[in-house]
Amino acid sequence: MDAECSCGCGTPSRSAFGPVPIRFGTPAAEAAAQHSITQALIPAGSFVMGDSSGDRNPGDGEAPLHRVSLEAFSIDTTSVTNDDFARFVDSTGYRTEAEEFGFSAVFHLAVAAEAEDVLGRPPQTPWWLGVRGADWRHPGGALSSIDGLGDHPVVHVSWNDAQAYCAWAGRRLPTEAEWEYAARGGLQQKRYPWGEEEIDDGGWRANIWQGVFPTSNTLEDGWLTTAPVRTFTPNGYGLWQMVGNVWEWASDWFDPGYYGVSPETSPTGPERGQSRILRGGSYLCHISYCNRYRNSARSQNTPDSSMGNAGFRTVAL
Ligand SMILES: [Ca+2]
Numbered sequence: 001m002d003a004e005c006s007c008g009c010g011t012p013s014r015s016a017f018g019p020v021p022i023r024f025g026t027p028a029a030e031a032a033a034q035h036s037i038t039q040a041l042i043p044a045g046s047f048v049m050g051d052s053s054g055d056r057n058p059g060d061g062e063a064p065l066h067r068v069s070l071e072a073f074s075i076d077t078t079s080v081t082n083d084d085f086a087r088f089v090d091s092t093g094y095r096t097e098a099e100e101f102g103f104s105a106v107f108h109l110a111v112a113a114e115a116e117d118v119l120g121r122p123p124q125t126p127w128w129l130g131v132r133g134a135d136w137r138h139p140g141g142a143l144s145s146i147d148g149l150g151d152h153p154v155v156h157v158s159w160n161d162a163q164a165y166c167a168w169a170g171r172r173l174p175t176e177a178e179w180e181y182a183a184r185g186g187l188q189q190k191r192y193p194w195g196e197e198e199i200d201d202g203g204w205r206a207n208i209w210q211g212v213f214p215t216s217n218t219l220e221d222g223w224l225t226t227a228p229v230r231t232f233t234p235n236g237y238g239l240w241q242m243v244g245n246v247w248e249w250a251s252d253w254f255d256p257g258y259y260g261v262s263p264e265t266s267p268t269g270p271e272r273g274q275s276r277i278l279r280g281g282s283y284l285c286h287i288s289y290c291n292r293y294r295n296s297a298r299s300q301n302t303p304d305s306s307m308g309n310a311g312f313r314t315v316a317l
């Protein structure tokens with residue numbers, strides 16, 4: 001994998017589009033039991049965390065392999081949808097960071113905005129555009145909407161926005177270890193949530209990119225951007241789209257050296273860092289470019305960054 005891969009197939013940081021003023025997260029509104037996503041109980045147990053297949057991306061820190069033991073936990077079977085997030089916003093008036101900053105990152109083929117609202121593109125990843133007016137209600141920009149997308153994952157939500165949702169819902173983000181354990185669906189040391197079969201073996205198993213990235217998507221899996229959260233087949237724990245569709249925030253800070261020092265029991269990540277973990281890859285993943293639609297693949301971004309290919313799912317407190 002080339003050096004550009006770490007940002008190119010992942011997600012652009014907010015600062016990629018220019019200086020970012022310092023601001024503090026919006027305080028979470030009072031908790032309310034409005035979270036209605038079907039749960040899966042993940043049994044207590046242990047697993048081998050990290051890349052067992054040799055597909056790791058240099059710099060991501062998918063090694064060394066290490067055993068991790070976890071308590072049982074209850075996790076959303078899907079990522080949080082636009083309908084779910086709308087209930088949170090309707091009840092709290094919460095404004096996301098994309099709305100506060102006034103822009104978010106949109107993939108070039110998904111832009112629905114006037115030319116003057118396109119603010120720029122990172123030189124390393126010119127397929128990402130900073131778009132004024134792009135936010136969770138306007139995933140392509142001001143000329144788009146989420147009409148008909150109620151069961152699609154909410155996107156353009158930062159790690160801080162996900163935390164605010166969790167505080168309202170009485171939930172939390174999964175730790176990175178919990179996310180990977182859940183993604184594995186009860187299988188040990190397999191590449192994908194379904195095992196080792198290729199992603200297109202017997203029909204597409206996840207929403208990624210087909211064709212020539214980033215210009216030509218042949219849409220063999222049916223989706224250019226997000227798909228409804230219950231698309232394809234759930235894994236052995238009943239979890240939908242742990243890989244592909246949208247990246248999912250985890251609670252941990254990112255440190256590529258963390259696996260070398262991680263405790264065996266219920267690791268919660270480094271004490272500090274600059275960026276938060278993202279897991280599972282998105283509709284922009286492509287095997288020729290970077291195959292982060294794997295159980296052990298890691299990415300990261302600053303907690304104030306938002307983009308059209310990242311969302312989250314939650315875990316019970
Ligand atoms: Ca697709």
Ligand SMILES: [Ca+2]
Binds near residue numbers: 244281
């Ligand atoms: Ca996903």
